[in-house]
Amino acid sequence: xxxxxxxxxxxxxxxxxxxxxxxxxxxxxxxxxxxxxxxxxxxxxxxxxxxxxxxxxxxxxxxxxxxxxxxxxxxxxxxxxxxxxxxxxxxxxxxxxxxxxxxxxxxxxxxxxxxxxxxxxxxxxxxxxxxxxxxxxxxxxxxxxxxxxxxxxxxxxxxxxxxxxxxxxxxxxxxxxxxxxxxxxxxxxxxxxxxxxxxxxxxxxxxxxxxxxxxxxxxxxxxxxxxxxxxxxxxxxxxxxxxxxxxxxxxxxxxxxxxxxxxxxxxxxxxxxxxxxxxxxxxxxxxxxxxxxxxxxxxxxxxxxxxxxxxxxxxxxxxxxxxxxxxxxxxxxxxxxxxxxxxxxxxxxxxxxxxxxxxxxxxxxxxxxxxxxxxxxxxxxxxxxxxxxxxxxxxxxxxxxxxxxxxxxxxxxxxxxxxxxxxxxxxxxxxxxxxxxxxxxxxxxxxxxxxxxxxxxxxxxxxxxxxxxxxxxxxxxxxxxxxxxxxxxxxxxxxxxxxxxxxxxxxxxxxxxxxxxxxxxxxxxxxxxxxxxxxxxxxxxxxxxxxxxxxxxxxxxxxxxxxxxxxxxxxxxxxxxxxxxxxxxxxxxxxxxxxxxxxxxxxxxxxxxxxxxxxxxxxxxxxxxxxxxxxxxxxxxxxxxxxxxxxxxxxxxxxxxxxxxxxxxxxxxxxxxxxxxxxxxxxxxxxxxxxxxxxxxxxxx
Ligand code: NOJ
Ligand code: CA
Numbered sequence: 271x272x273x274x275x276x277x278x279x280x281x282x283x284x285x286x287x288x289x290x291x292x293x294x295x296x297x298x299x300x301x302x303x304x305x306x307x308x309x310x311x312x313x314x315x316x317x318x319x320x321x322x323x324x325x326x327x328x329x330x331x332x333x334x335x336x337x338x339x340x341x342x343x344x345x346x347x348x349x350x351x352x353x354x355x356x357x358x359x360x361x362x363x364x365x366x367x368x369x370x371x372x373x374x375x376x377x378x379x380x381x382x383x384x385x386x387x388x389x390x391x392x393x394x395x396x397x398x399x400x401x402x403x404x405x406x407x408x409x410x411x412x413x414x415x416x417x418x419x420x421x422x423x424x425x426x427x428x429x430x431x432x433x434x435x436x437x438x439x440x441x442x443x444x445x446x447x448x449x450x451x452x453x454x455x456x457x458x459x460x461x462x463x464x465x466x467x468x469x470x471x472x473x474x475x476x477x478x479x480x481x482x483x484x485x486x487x488x489x490x491x492x493x494x495x496x497x498x499x500x501x502x503x504x505x506x507x508x509x510x511x512x513x514x515x516x517x518x519x520x521x522x523x524x525x526x527x528x529x530x531x532x533x534x535x536x537x538x539x540x541x542x543x544x545x546x547x548x549x550x551x552x553x554x555x556x557x558x559x560x561x562x563x564x565x566x567x568x569x570x571x572x573x574x575x576x577x578x579x580x581x582x583x584x585x586x587x588x589x590x591x592x593x594x595x596x597x598x599x600x601x602x603x604x605x606x607x608x609x610x611x612x613x614x615x616x617x618x619x620x621x622x623x624x625x626x627x628x629x630x631x632x633x634x635x636x637x638x639x640x641x642x643x644x645x646x647x648x649x650x651x652x653x654x655x656x657x658x659x660x661x662x663x664x665x666x667x668x669x670x671x672x673x674x675x676x677x678x679x680x681x682x683x684x685x686x687x688x689x690x691x692x693x694x695x696x697x698x699x700x701x702x703x704x705x706x707x708x709x710x711x712x713x714x715x716x717x718x719x720x721x722x723x724x725x726x727x728x729x730x731x732x733x734x735x736x737x738x739x740x741x742x743x744x745x746x747x748x749x750x751x752x753x754x755x756x757x758x759x760x761x762x763x764x765x766x767x768x769x770x771x772x773x774x775x776x777x778x779x780x781x782x783x784x785x786x787x788x789x790x791x792x793x794x795x796x797x798x799x800x801x802x803x804x805x806x807x808x809x810x811x812x813x814x815x816x817x818x819x820x821x822x823x824x825x826x827x828x829x830x831x832x833x834x835x836x837x838x839x840x841x842x843x844x845x846x847x848x849x850x851x852x853x854x855x856x857x858x859x860x861x862x863x864x865x866x867x868x869x870x871x872x873x874x875x876x877x878x879x880x881x882x883x884x885x886x887x888x889x890x891x892x893x894x895x896x897x898x899x900x901x902x903x904x905x906x907x908x909x910x911x912x913x914x915x916x917x918x919x920x921x922x923x924x925x926x927x928x929x930x931x932x933x934x935x936x937x938x939x940x941x942x943x944x945x946x947x948x949x950x951x952x953x954x955x956x957x958x959x960x961x962x963x964x965x966x967x968x969x970x971x
Contacts, residue, residue, distance in 0.1 A: 296309055296310065296311040296312075297309070297310045297311075297351070297354055297380060297382060299356075299378055299379075299380045299397055299399050300378065300399065301377075301378060301399040301400060301401050302358075302360070302376050302377065302378060302399075302400070302401055303401045305324060305325050305401065306322065306323070306324050306329075306399055306400075306401070306403070306404065306546060307322070307323050307399075308320060308321070308322055308323075308380075308397055308399055308404060309321045309323075309332075310380070310382060310395070310397065311332070312349055312350065312351050312384065315347045315348070316347045316348040316349040316350060316386070316387070317334055317336070317346065317347045317349070318334065318335045318336065318349055318384060318395070319332040319333055319334045319335060319427075320332070320333055320335065320397070320406070321333070322404055322544060322546070324492070324546045324548070325548065327431075327491075327492065328431035329431065329492070329494060329544065329546050330428055330429055330430065330431065330544065331429040331430070331431050331516075332429065333426075333427035333428055333429040333517065334346075334425065334426075334427045335395065335408075335425070335426055335427070336424075336425045336426075337408070337421055337422075337423070337424055337425060338421075338422040338423045338425060339419050339420060339421060339422060340419070340420035340421070340422050340529060341420070342419065343386075343388070343389060345386065345391070345393055346425060348386050348387050348388050349384040349385065349386050349387075349393070350384065350385050350387055351382055351383070351384055352383050352384065352385045352392075353381075353382070353383035354380060354381070354382050354383070355380075355381045356378070356379065356380050356381075357378075357379040357381075358377070358378050358379070359375060359376065359377055359379065360374075360375070360376040361374075361375055361376075362374050362375070363375060363565065365560070365754060365757070366566060366571045366574050366757035367574065367576055367757065367760065367832035367859050368832070368859070368860065369830050369860050369863040369878070370557075370860060370861065370862055370863050371860075371861045371862070371881065373557045373560060373561065374557075375557075375561040376400060376401065377398040377399055377400045377405075377561070378398070378399050379396065379397065379398045379399075380396075380397045380399075381394060381395075381396045381397075382394065382395050382396075382397070389415055390413075390415060391413060391415045391416050392411055392413055392416075393408060393409075393410065394408070394409035394410075394411060395407070395408055395409070396409055396538075398541075398562065400558050400561065402545055402546065402547060402552060402555075402556040402557075402558050403495075403543060403544050403545035403546045403556060403558045404543070404544045404546070405499060405541040405542070405543050405544075405558060405561075405562045406541065406542055407538050407539045407540060407541045407542065408424075408538060408539045409536070409537075409538040409539075410533065410535045410536065410537045410538065411535060411536055412535045412536050413535060416535050417534065417535055418532075418533070418534050419532075419533055419534075419535075420529050420530075420531070420532055420533075421522065421529070421530040421531035421532075421533065422529065422530060423520075423521070423522060423530060424507070424520040424522050424530070424531075424539065425519060425520065426507075426519065426520040426542055427517050427518070427519050427520075428496055428509070428517065428518040428519075428544070429515065429516060429517040429518075430455060430486065430516045430517070430518070431516075432488055432492070433454050433455050433456045433516070434454070434455055434486040434487055434488050434492070434494070435452065435453070435454055435455075435486070435487050435488065435489070435870075436451075436452070436453060436454070436455055436458060436480070436484065436485065436486050437450050437451075437452050437484075437485040437487075437783050437786060437787060437870055437871055438450065438451055438452075438453075438458065438480040438481075438484055438485075439451070439480060439481045439787070440462060440474060440475070440479065440480060440481070441474065441475030441477075441479030441480055441481055441508040441509070441510075441521065442471060442472055442473055442474050442475060442481070443472070443473040443475065443508075443523045443524070443717035443718065443719050443720065444472035444473045444710070444711075444717050444718040444719065445470060445471070445472045445473075445718065445745070446481055446747075446748050446764050446765050446788070447470055447745075447765065447766050447770070448470065448471075448481075448766070449766065449776075449777065449780070450780065450783045450787065450871075452779075452871055455486070455511075455513075455516060456513070458478065458480070458511050458513070459478050459511065459513050462478045462479075462511070463478075472710070472718075473717060475508055475510070475521065477510050477521070478510065478511045478513075479508050479509060479510045479511060479521055480508065480509050480511065480518070481508055481509075481748070482496055482497040482498060482507060482508070482509060482748075483495055483496070483497035483748075483786075483787045483788065483790040483791060484496045484497070484509060484518075484787070485553070485783070485786040485787050485870050487550065487870055489550075489869065491548065492546070492547075492548060493546070493547045493548070493549065493550050493552060493553050493870070494544060494545070494546055495543075495544070495545040495553050495556075495786065495787075495790055496509065496518070496542075496543065496544055497543045497545075497559060497750070497790050497791060498540045498541060498542055498543060498750050499540060499541040499543050499558070499559045499560075499562035499563055499750050499751045500540050500541055500562055500563045500564065500750060500751060500752065500755070501540040501724055501747065501750040501752070502540065502724060502725070502728055502752065503531075503533075503537075503721065503724070503725055504522075504531050504533075504539055504540055504721055504724065505522040505523040505524070505525075505530050505531055505717075505719060505720045505721045505724060506522070506523050506719035506720075506724065506747050506748070507520045507521070507522055507523075507540075507542070508520075508521045508522070508523065508719075509521060520542075523717050523719040523720045523721075524717065524720065525716055525717070525720050525721060525722060526714050526715045526716055526717075530721070531721050532721065540750060541562040543558055543559055543562065545558050545559075545790070550786075550868045550869050550870055551865035551866070551867065551868045553785075553786050553790070553868075553870075554785040554786065554789065554790075554865050554868060554874070554876075555863075555865045556790070559750065559751040559790060559791060559792075560751045560754050562751065563750075563751040563752060563754040563755050564754070564755045565754065565755065566754065566755060566756075566757050567732075567755050567756065568735055568756075568757065568758070571757055571758075573701070573738045574740060574757050574758050574760070575623075575740075576832040576833070576857070576858045576859040577623050577624050577670075577672075577702060577740070577760070577832070577833045577834075577858070578622050578623050578624070578833075578834050578835075578836065578853075578858055579617075579622060579623060579624040579625060579626055579672055579833070579834075579835050579836070580613055580616065580617055580622050580624075580625055580626070580835065580836050580837075580840065581613070581625060581626030581627065581628065581672070581835060581837070582604050582605055582609060582610060582613055582625070582626070582627045582628060582629070583626060583628055583797075583835075583837065584768075584772075584797075584800070584837050584838060584839060585604055585839055586604055586628065586629070587769060587772035587773075588772050588805050588808050588811055588813070589808050589811075589839075590808060590809065590810050590811065592604035592609075593629065593634075594628055594629030594634040594637075595629065595634035595635045595637075596632070596634070596635070596652040596653070596654070597635070600652070600653070600654050603629065603652060603654060604628075604629055605627050605628065605629040605630040605652065605654075605655050606652075606654040606655060607654060607655060607656045607659055607660060610625065610627055610655070610660055610671075611660070611663055612840070613625045613627075613840065614660075614663060614664050614667050614669050614671075615667070616840040616843075617667070617669045618667035618668060618669050620843070620850070620854055621854055622669070622836060622854075623669070623670060624669060624670040624671065624672050624702065625664070625669060625670070625671055625672065626671075626672040626674060626704055626835070627655075627671060627672070627674060628674045628676070628704075629652075629674075630651055630652065630655045630674065631646060631647075631648060631649070631650055631651055631652065631655075631674075632646075632647070632650045632651070632652055633645045633646040633647070633678075634676075637676060637678045637708075638678060638708065638709060641712065642680075643680050643682065643683050643712055643713055644680070644683055645678055645680060645683075646675070646676065646677065646678065646680070646683070646684075647687060648675055648684075648687050648690070648691035648694070649687075649690060649691060649694045657698050658698075661698045661699045664699065665699060670699070670700070670701060670702070671698075671699065671700055672700065672702045672703070672704060672742075673695050673700040673702065673703040673704070674703070674704050674706070675691060675703055675704070675705045675706065676705075676706040676708065677705065677706060677707055678706075678707075678708055678709050679707055679708060679709040679710050679711045679712055680712050680713075681707070681711055681712075681716075681723070681726055682712075682713060682714075684730075685726065685729070688730065688733055689733070692733065692734060692736075692737040692739055693737070695737070695739060696737055696738075696739070700739070701738065701739055701740060702739065702740040702741070702742065702760070702833075703734065703739055703740070703741055703742070704742045704743075704744065704795075705730060705741060705742070705743045705744065705746070706743075706744045706745055707723075707743070707744065707745035707746060708744075708745055711723060718745065718746065718747060719747045723746075723747065724747055727743060727746045727747065727759075728752065728756065730743070731752075731756040731758060731759040732756065734758055734759075735756065735758045738758075739758065740758045740759075740760045740833075741758060741759050741760065742760055742761045742762065742763075742795050742833055743759070743762045743763070743764075744762070744763040744764075744795070745763065745764075746762055746763075746764055747764065748762070748764040748765065748788060748791050749762050749764060749791035749792030749793075750791050750792070751791060751792055752792070753792050753793065760793070760831075760832055760833045761792075761793040761794060761795040761831045761832065761833040762792065762793070762794065762795065763794065763795050763796075764788065764791075764794070765784065765787075765788035765794060766780065767794065767795065767796040767797050768796060768797040768798065768800060768815070768837050769797070771800065771803075771805075771813070771814075771815040771816070772805065772813055773813075774813070775813060775814055775815065775816050776815075776816055777816060777893075777894075778816050778817065778892075778893050778894040778925055778951070778952035779871045779872070779893035779894065781796075781817075781821075781825060781828065781829065781891055782870070782871050782872055782873055782874060782891055782892065782893050783870060783871045784796075784829060785828065785829075785868065785874050785876075786868075786870040786871075789829065789830060793830055793831035793832060793833065794829055794830075794831055795831060795833055795834075795835065796825065796829045796831070797835040797837040798822050798825035798826060798829060798834065798835065798836075798837060799822055799823075799825070799826075799834075799835060799836040799837045799838050799853055800815045800817075800822050800837055800838045801819050801822065801838050801842040801843065801845070801846050801849065801850075801930070802838060802839070802842045803815035803816075803817060803818070803819065803822070803925070803929040803930070804929065814926065815929075816925050816926070816952055817925050817929065817952050817953070817954070818919050818923050818924070818925050818929045818930075818931075818932070818950055818952060818953040818954060819846070819849060819929055819930045819932055820849070820917050820918060820919045820923070820932045820950075820953055820954045820955060820956060821891050821892075821919075821925070821949075821952065821953050821954030822954070823849060823852045823853065823856075823889070823917050823954065823956035824889035824890055824891045824954030824955055824956045825889065825891070825954075826852070826853065826856040826858075826887075826889065826956070827856065827876050827877075827878055827887050827888060827889025827956065828874055828876055828889040828890070828891050828954075830860075830863075831858065832858050832859050833858065834856075834858045836850075836853050846930075848934055849917060849932060849934070851915075852915075852917055852956050852958060855885075855887075855958050856887050856956075856958070857880040857881065857883070857885075857887070859880075859881045860878045860879065860880065860881055861878075861879045861880060861881045861882070861883075862878065862879040862905075863876065863877075863878045863879075864876065864877045864878070864905045866888075866890075866901060866902070866905075867899070867900070871893060872892070872893050872895070873890065873891060873892045873893065873897060873899070873949075874890070874891060875888065875889070875890035875899050875901060875955075876888070876889055876890075877901075877903075877905050879905075884910075884960075884961045885958065885959060885960045885961070886905070886906065886912075886958075886959040887956075887957065887958050887959070888901060888955070888956070888957040888959070889954065889955070889956055889957075890947070890949060890954060890955040890956075891949070891953075891954040891955075892949040892950075892951075892952070892953060892954065893952070894925070894951050894952055895951060896924075896948070896949060896950050896951045896953070897948075897949050898946050898947065898948055898949070899945075899946070899947050899949055899955060900944065900945070900946055901944070901945040901946075901947060901957075902943075902944045902945075903939055903940070903941055903942070903943045903944070903945070903959070904941055904942070905941075906939070906940065906941040906959070907941065908940075908941045909940075909941075910940065910941070910961060911938060911939075911940055911961070911962040912938070912939050912940065912959045912960060912961055912962060913936055913937075913938055913939070913959070913960055913961075913962050914936065914937055914938075914939045914943075914945075914957050914958070914959045915934065915935075915936050915957065915958045915959075915960075916934065916935050916936070916937065916945070916947065916955070916956075916957050917932060917933075917934050917955065917956040917957065918932060918933050918934070918935075918947060918948060918955060919931065919932055919948060919949055919950035919953035919954065919955070920932055920933055920950070921948065921950075923950035923953060924950050924951045924952060924953070925950070925951060925952025925953065926951075926952065928950075929952075931950075938962065939959065945957075
């Protein structure tokens with residue numbers, strides 16, 4: 271029996287294909303609905319390439335595959351296809367938390383084995399074609415001529431057939447907190463050459479390059495998203511752009527020595543993903559990235575719960591009155607017992623599950639840029655933060671506290687202290703932690719997106735699971751669907767979120783881009799819910815959150831996360847209790863999701879049904895342009911009556927001049943209702959839809 275055979279079994283495919291048949295030079299695969307077709311070929315030089323078509327239009331022109339290795343011959347040519355096996359999978363699975371209760375995993379698979387003739391090495395490439403796109407990965411079976419090896423570069427190409435519009439973020443090995451650019455592919459180089467944003471760039475890639483998820487589209491015709499799935503034990507992939515050939519090539523994040531990946535056979539890469547649709551809504555509706563991840567690796571997941579939370583957080587960014595550090599006398603220290611109790615009280619009264627407290631532990635005086643490895647120990651509170659008292663107080667009020675572990679990039683220190691830190695959390699009633707990786711990774715200078723750190727984030731999630739702790743990571747590598755496998759890794763930041771509204775502001779189209787880019791990988795802790803958007807409310811602050819108040823409500827539906835913050839200060843929610851009702855009502859875990867309409871960077875409207883309830887919620891957002899959203903409630907079950915509570919921007923509202931002008935109305939609706947709702951410039955729309963109880967039925971029962 272071939273060694274690769276046991277590998278296939280180990281991967282748990284639902285069936286083993288019949289023995290590989292000898293293969294011709296080109297192999298074809300079609301998606302279950304027949305709309306996507308893949309051709310894989312091997313030319314005279316033995317170079318492997320693949321090509322993807324959708325409804326007879328080319329998505330990717332023939333694009334080459336392979337690797338450059340360190341100290342040994344490359345895996346680029348001299349290949350000969352030797353085996354092919356095919357498979358079909360069609361099943362349904364349930365995520366622990368998610369956008370929908372049931373997810374269909376339906377694909378046609380082709381596993382190709384290639385032999386490199388000059389040295390007898392074997393490389394497998396596994397392709398899966400779903401109705402919504404392609405996933406493929408390289409697999410390296412155990413073989414004498416390839417045991418331990420070092421990848422210098424992966425050479426996967428994505429050769430585009432059209433000069434699409436691109437929504438892209440420039441390449442950087444350490445941060446994904448960049449703004450997005452929108453250019454045609456033919457204009458990408460010109461835009462890329464403009465200087466990067468010096469404040470936030472950490473390790474910009476020095477050749478024209480972008481990060482994934484990358485959104486490419488020709489409006490009304492073709493929508494393509496390129497990303498990766500199940501990134502583990504491998505560096506994150508950036509994409510280098512070659513204008514002359516209209517080709518992106520994989521550009522892996524290096525380690526401190528400039529190497530890319532260290533592998534031991536048997537091994538495989540993450541999946542390279544290409545989601546394809548002729549409708550924009552098909553991109554955020556895709557579950558391809560999740561489907562390519564392994565099922566949950568935990569048998570008991572009953573302790574993994576959705577979380578709505580507030581936090582001692584935004585006040586640090588905008589008020590100028592409090593901060594993380596205790597300082598000389600603690601007079602500006604935000605995480606003091608009395609202040610935290612105020613937040614706990616607010617959470618208890620308003621049905622909010624938890625309170626995040628940042629700045630509770632010693633170390634913040636030295637945390638940033640001081641190159642000190644041992645800055646945080648994760649167990650020592652500042653003198654005015656009474657751990658016992660707050661534990662008891664929160665418990666009595668039925669509220670959880672969320673732990674904060676800012677590592678300031680000192681990762682060896684964090685790993686050494688992890689067990690102790692998690693034990694401390696459990697002893698004191700915490701079941702969730704927000705981790706942070708601000709700054710350079712010390713002491714070895716690894717990159718945030720390199721193999722070492724990729725493995726670190728997963729290590730933290732697994733270690734946390736041993737303690738039944740949920741993790742929300744900030745500044746980590748962008749997600750690739752691993753929350754399916756490690757469902758306690760409940761959310762990540764990994765893009766610009768609300769914090770940037772206090773650092774110069776996010777453009778009004780930013781959140782209209784996220785569903786097509788960052789959110790393709792997984793849930794985002796965006797921290798929505800800012801009601802006081804004009805920050806000149808705070809003395810000395812001239813900033814502005816570039817949304818209307820209602821758009822902030824809509825984010826709870828348009829930005830998926832089973833962990834959602836109500837990020838503003840409690841006093842602002844008390845000023846607008848009728849609008850805050852939506853934040854209280856909206857769930858964060860869903861039974862069904864329908865993308866009603868969308869256009870990347872312009873608008874998106876999503877309807878979601880709450881898990882274990884018959885209520886629906888709609889969120890719609892627009893960029894800087896006002897619009898009227900047609901919302902057909904055909905997603906409701908026919909024959910049932912509902913009451914819709916509609917939160918609208920006022921006619922004279924706008925993100926920059928009149929953000930807090932809104933109206934709320936209630937109307938009865940059914941599945942045949944068609945709403946036409948106004949969204950102001952930089953505005954939004956939020957609707958809660960609850961079943962009307964039939965009073966006659968009640969009395970007769
Ligand atoms: C950056 C995080 O994104 C933010 O949420 C946090 O407050 C600061 N780091 C401090 O840890
Ligand atoms: Ca951040």
